Amino acid sequence: MNNAPGKLQVTLPSDTEILVTREIAAPRALVYDAHTKPEMVQRWLHGPEDWSMPQCEIDLRVGGRYRYVWRQKSDGMEFAAGGTYVEIVPGKKIVSTEAFEGGMNMGEALNTLTFTDRNGKTLVTLLMRYPSQAVRDAAIATGMNDGIEMGYARLEGQLGGAS
Secondary structure: OOOOOOOOEEEOOOOOEEEEEEEEOOOHHHHHHHHHOHHHHHHHOOOOOOEEEEEEEEOOOOOOEEEEEEEEOOOOOEEEEEEEEEEEEOOOEEEEEEEEOHHHOOOOEEEEEEEEEEOOEEEEEEEEEOOOHHHHHHHHHOOHHHHHHHHHHHHHHHOOOOO
């Protein structure tokens, strides 16, 4: 796991949880918007450069749903994930369920995403709670840490910060 200063920090606080933190060199309101506005999400949350996010649906309200579809440009392979918003504190916190579709479905996670001001920057914290240790470990094995850092580095660059 990558725990270099200024980059993605990943810890395992319990047998079923992954805690991810990353400071983004941009104001909290802008980082929150980048997580909640489809046109912004599609620009940074697509993984490697060979991937895109052709579909991004966000109904940002408690009980509302979201769905992301990623596509590999070279061969057209796609996968999707989505869930339901459980709690929203505008600008500060989003709690949602998350499940991948099809063969990638390992069960539903509960994600708590928080945004904290830090001297003009934003500390993004994502706590992912899985139904079992086996599912948590399978999620880690996908290489998700590298993908999350890639996205956040891209986001920081787009928002004007140094990655």
